[in-house]
Amino acid sequence: MVECVVRNWDGEQVGQATLELQVAKAENASHIVHRAVVRQLANARQGTASTKTRAEVRGGGRKPWRQKGTGRARAGSIRSPLWRGGGVIFGPKPRDYETKMNRKERRLALRTAIQSRAEDIIVVEPFADKLPQPKTKELVQAIARWGVEPESKILLILNEREEMVYLSARNIANLKLISATNINVYDVLDADKIVTTASALAKIQEVYSD
Structure with a gap:
């Protein structure tokens, strides 16, 4: 169990939130998370x-020169892979790279990844009402007040998509916005800081608790 500080729009501490997820055993954690990624x-x-x-390249049906007597190496087609313009x-060739993984393992890997990033999780109060219209500058300033460095790669998790928050966040190059029900292992591990609303954190624990 991890206790997280909850901050308001101004960056002030206003409460505590608990993050408690069932994770993989220490000896298996890195392996299962790696498989999920x-x-x-x-x-x-x-x-x-x-x-x-060489069978699919256009041309090359005629033997370029006779078999013997020219002093050159024998050749049967100008589309040989040894020739420029020849086959490969x-x-x-087109193929399917899909890899299977059991649902329970995927969820366990995700919970383990989230719990492992507990020190980098910043919990904030829902702030959609603070953005009555799209304002990227105000959102950037709020993120700074929450203690996130400007150059950090940020994963912003909301309980559900808020249109004004989305419009404010989409022009921030190093920020990715995602809903609590769509989080994935790669994004969780790739971000430098994870900013989540308190309601989104509760949703994560509700959806991925087992």
């Missing part, structure tokens, strides 16, 4: 890379 990155690949073999040997 590899799976996520592999499943994101399109797998559309494709090269042509063992090049990539």
Whole structure:
């Protein structure tokens, strides 16, 4: 169990929040989290890379010169992989990179990843009402008041999508906005700081508690 300080829009401490998730055993934690990250990155690949073999390259049907008597190496096609413009040997072909992982393992890996970042989690009060219209500058200033360095890579987790918060955050280059039900292992581990509202933290514990 980890106790997190809750801050308001002005950066003042206004309460405490508890983060308590069931995580993997210490000896297995890094392995299962690594598997989850590899799976996520592999499943994101399109797998559309494709090269042509010598059978698929246009041309090359005629023998370029006779077999003997020219003094040159024998050649049967100008589309040989040894020739410029020829086919590709063992090049990539469209394939599916999808990797399977049990649902219980995926959820365990996510809980373990979240709990491991407890020291970098900043909990704030819901602040959608502080942005009646899109104001990127005000959101940047608030993030600074919460104790986040300007150049840090930030993962902002909300309970649900708030349109004004989204419009205010989308132009911040090093910030990624995500809802509590859509968090993933890679984003949790990739961020330098994780900013979450108290309601989003409660939602995470409700959804991923087991």
